[in-house]
Amino acid sequence: MNALNPLHSLLRGRVWLPGDPGFDAARRPWNLAIEQPVAAVVEAADADDVAVLVRHARSAGLAIATQPNGHGATGRTDGTVLLRTGRLETLEVDPAARRARVGAGVPSGRVQAAAAPYALTGLPGSSPVVSVAGVALGGGLSWFGRAYGWVADSVTAFDIVDSEGRQRHVTAGTDPDLFWALRGGGGDFAVVTALELALHPAPRLYGGRMLWAAEHAPDVMDAYRQITADAPPELTVWLDLLHFPGADPVVAIDTTYLGAESEARDLLGLLDRLPVPLSDSRRSMPVSDVGGITAEPTDPGAGLSRGELLSDLGDTVVKTLLADPIAPLLSLQIRHLGGAFTRPSDSPHGPLTEPYALYLFGIPTDPATAEAVQDKQAALAGALPVSGRKPFTYLNPGESAADAFTPAVMDRLRAIKRRHDPNNLFRSNFPVHR
Known part of the structure; x- marks a missing residue:
């Protein structure tokens, strides 16, 4: 008997098999440029459903690839059961303890909305629709990372289903190795059904975007370098070179400041x-609005990205970045790091000592454009002082976990994988298993 057939009767959540109506839509990742072949798709109703699926997959020799909504997909899913955890939507905020319990399917924007009434914040990234669990499993760069470090640094516990189908609560005390691996090592070790996240004080927030014509990019870049040279950790500033189809190229400054508007304006005075x-x-804004600053798309679309870490932003680097138009790229983003990112971190990534991150993005409208986008990305990366490693969440489908971690960290991650999932039941977007 086909091992996939019992899924309909075993699970309370939805199941799609090849040929079922909606199968192709259900298996589609967020990035529509990625083809994602799978043997079946399961949308779990809850953690009990996940446990039942894992036990069945274990006994039937199936493999599971877990995605809340498909951000970070690489297409390495052939023959797997694609597990969607988007319906695991638990969200409980304990303002006294400054902590939240967050289901695996909860997006960042919902956490921000729930924390805002208590003058608290999670560690949101640029998009409000990416799941907190997915970001945390990859370490996670946040608007407020300069003040509080990796998103994973704020995770205090995970609820998981392990490779034997057992539901477990994992902390630094109960299983320090597994806890360490889950805080940024990816989804190769267990299915995370929920996590506990420390929230941080945010009684005031100022932020937004300024936009200029591209002719002003040299002056904007100069101000950006001066501001970020000695910015306090509460201030985060990103620079974007943007060129959207049918529009003139522009340069943007995106910023947040965990403090009063008057203080932020003083720190950003060069921009005025x-x-x-x-x-x-x-403007002064609630933390629930931070996801709208960069106005990133909230619906799936096709894209090609490349991320790097820059060791400096000196005159030679600036000259290279501004020498030519960014086309066929749509965006070239520089994120200021530093601050709490440089502190010790009990996570696979460890501290980030590089001062800036670079993110290059284009849309593959046709094969020729796709090739041109990748050529432009490679040319820029090759001409810039990149460090040779990159954040896990910046990896693209052609890269591997080894591009994010040191050889010693990869060895430790592989040892944890062998101990907790010896049969390679779980297949993450960027597996550590070899």
């Missing part, structure tokens, strides 16, 4: 001495 911007959305 630049030519009058095309737009300026900066």
